Amino acid sequence: xxxxxxxxxxxxxxxxxxxxxxxxxxxxxxxxxxxxxxxxxxxxxxxxxxxxxxxxxxxxxxxxxxxxxxxxxxxxxxxxxxxxxxxxxxxxxxxxxxxxxxxxxxxxxxxxxxxxxxxxxxxxxxxxxxxxxxxxxxxxxxxx
Amino acid sequence: xxxxxxxxxxxxxxxxxxxxxxxxxxxxxxxxxxxxxxxxxxxxxxxxxxxxxxxxxxxxxxxxxxxxxxxxxxxxxxxxxxxx
Numbered sequence: 001x002x003x004x005x006x007x008x009x010x011x012x013x014x015x016x017x018x019x020x021x022x023x024x025x026x027x028x029x030x031x032x033x034x035x036x037x038x039x040x041x042x043x044x045x046x047x048x049x050x051x052x053x054x055x056x057x058x059x060x061x062x063x064x065x066x067x068x069x070x071x072x073x074x075x076x077x078x079x080x081x082x083x084x085x086x087x088x089x090x091x092x093x094x095x096x097x098x099x100x101x102x103x104x105x106x107x108x109x110x111x112x113x114x115x116x117x118x119x120x121x122x123x124x125x126x127x128x129x130x131x132x133x134x135x136x137x138x139x140x141x142x143x144x
Numbered sequence: 145x146x147x148x149x150x151x152x153x154x155x156x157x158x159x160x161x162x163x164x165x166x167x168x169x170x171x172x173x174x175x176x177x178x179x180x181x182x183x184x185x186x187x188x189x190x191x192x193x194x195x196x197x198x199x200x201x202x203x204x205x206x207x208x209x210x211x212x213x214x215x216x217x218x219x220x221x222x223x224x225x226x227x228x
Contacts, residue, residue: 119153121223132221
C-alpha cells in the first residue's frame with residue numbers, strides 16, 4: 001500500500017515492486033501524462049496543487065472501497081504536484097491481482113473516482129493564458 | 145467566540161490572496177456563516193464560493209455543519225475531473 005502526493009518526477013515502473021506479491025498474476029499500472037492541448041487550447045505546461053493530507057487520506061479510502069468490491073491484491077497511488085512539462089507523468093496507479101479482469105475493473109474505478117473526489121487541482125498554462133481546470137464537481141456532495 | 149483555521153486551494157487561494165486565514169466567528173457559526181463572512185471580506189471569493197465544496201478536518205461537510213473552536217476548514221474548488 002502506498003498513497004502519496006509527491007513533488008518529484010515519477011517513473012513508470014516504480015509501483016510494480018510496491019504492489020506485486022507471489023500470489024499475483026497481474027499488475028496493472030495506469031499512468032496519467034501531461035498532453036500538449038486541452039480541447040482546442042494549446043498547453044505549454046501544467047501546475048498541480050493538492051490538499052496533501054486530505055488527498056492521501058481520500059486515496060486510501062478509495063482503495064478500501066475497491067477492496068470491498070473486487071478481489072484484488074495491493075493498490076498504490078502516487079500523484080505528483082508542482083510544475084509538470086508535456087509528456088511527464090502526473091499520476092501512477094497500480095493494482096495487483098491474482099487475475100487480470102478484476103485488476104482492470106478496480107483500476108478503472110479508482111482513476112475515475114480519484115478525479116472526482118480527491119482534492120488535487122490542475123492549472124493549464126499556455127499562450128492563451130492560464131486557468132484552473134474545473135471538472136463537474138461531485139454532485140453527490142453538498143455545496144455550501 | 146470561536147476561531148476557525150481556513151485553508152484555500154487553487155482558484156480559492158488566488159481569489160483570497162493567501163493559503164491560510166484564522167477567522168474569528170460567533171459561537172454556533174456554520175459553514176454557511178463562514179462562507180458569508182469570507183464573501184463579505186473578499187468580494188473576489190464569491191464566484192469561487194458558488195461552486196466550491198468545503199471540508200472540515202479533512203472530511204467533506206455541508207453548509208449547515210456546526211463549527212467548533214479550532215476546526216480546520218478547507219475551501220475545495222471543483223477538482224480537475226473531466227476529460228477521460
